[in-house]
Amino acid sequence: MTDAVHFHVEPPGARDRWSVLFRPILVIPHAILVGGPFVGFGGGAYRTGALGLLAMTSAILDWFAILFTGRAIAGMQPFKRLYLAWRARVMAYACLLRDEYPPFGDGPYPASLELPDEPQTRDYKAVVLRPLLLIPHLVVLFCLLVVTLLVWIGAWFSIVFKGRLGGNLWRFTRDVMAYALRVEAYALLIHDHFPSFALTSETEGAVLARQS
Numbered sequence: 269m270t271d272a273v274h275f276h277v278e279p280p281g282a283r284d285r286w287s288v289l290f291r292p293i294l295v296i297p298h299a300i301l302v303g304g305p306f307v308g309f310g311g312g313a314y315r316t317g318a319l320g321l322l323a324m325t326s327a328i329l330d331w332f333a334i335l336f337t338g339r340a341i342a343g344m345q346p347f348k349r350l351y352l353a354w355r356a357r358v359m360a361y362a363c364l365l366r367d368e369y370p371p372f373g374d375g376p377y378p379a380s381l382e383l384p385d386e387p388q389t390r391d392y393k394a395v396v397l398r399p400l401l402l403i404p405h406l407v408v409l410f411c412l413l414v415v416t417l418l419v420w421i422g423a424w425f426s427i428v429f430k431g432r433l434g435g436n437l438w439r440f441t442r443d444v445m446a447y448a449l450r451v452e453a454y455a456l457l458i459h460d461h462f463p464s465f466a467l468t469s470e471t472e473g474a475v476l477a478r479q480s
Contacts, residue, residue: 272461273453275356275446278378279438284367288427295362296353302355304362323351327456333442334395340457345386348456350374352449356381359445363416364423365438381449384459388425391460398455401462408465416444443467 287294295304303317326344333341350373357370360379361428370377394401419441423433450463 271450271464272384272459273450273463274382275442275449276380276382277360280366280378283427283431283433285431287367287369287426288364288424291362291364291424294369295358298354298358299362301372302351304355304358316354320352320355323348323456330457331395331398334390334392334457338390338392340386340390345458348458349383350457352383352453352458353381355419355452356445356449360442363420363441363445364427364433364444365445383453384461386458387460394460394462395457400458402451402455405454405463405465409448409451412444412447412467416441418425452470464470 296382298304299317301317303320309341321337324368327339328347331338354370354373357377360366361368361370361395366378368378370379399406419437423437426437427433444467447463447467453459454461454463
């Protein structure tokens with residue numbers, strides 16, 4: 269199954285220990301706006317920020333709009349896409365995949381989110397049942413994020429004290445974040461393709477050999 273959403277992150281070079289040491293503090297301004305996997309507003313491990321709350325509100329309004337008109341509210345789609353792209357960069361930074369500080373809003377960064385074009389016609393059944401269809405993914409995502417939190421703690425110590433992070437841990441974290449972003453894009457009604465449960469590496473040109 270080909271997923272509609274892809275999360276691309278360039279493998280890092282030499283790690284910035286000081287940036288990683290203070291990462292929990294440095295990420296706070298972004299977390300307030302777009303949240304992160306463990307910080308932000310809301311309950312549970314997968315938290316959002318102020319803009320995320322607006323994006324979820326927009327998705328609820330879109331849900332009703334699609335049910336009654338067959339189309340999402342046009343003016344809300346660019347905002348949801350901007351939010352997800354910004355969130356993807358912040359998650360790469362918060363999860364220690366990269367050390368460069370992400371831009372506020374849009375801007376170049378070695379992590380990006382590829383989203384599909386807005387559907388010309390909507391899958392009515394998929395939209396109506398969206399709250400129920402999300403439940404299996406949310407259960408799996410919760411379990412994965414619990415494991416990822418433990419991996420993050422180990423990765424933080426590894427980079428701060430050794431200056432490196434094993435390739436397997438880096439790839440696992442990246443793939444969990446890719447899965448989380450796929451689920452969130454589906455939840456926000458960006459598209460109607462049911463996300464896969466596969467936790468596999470995204471197709472990227474770079475090989476993570478230098479991290480092994």
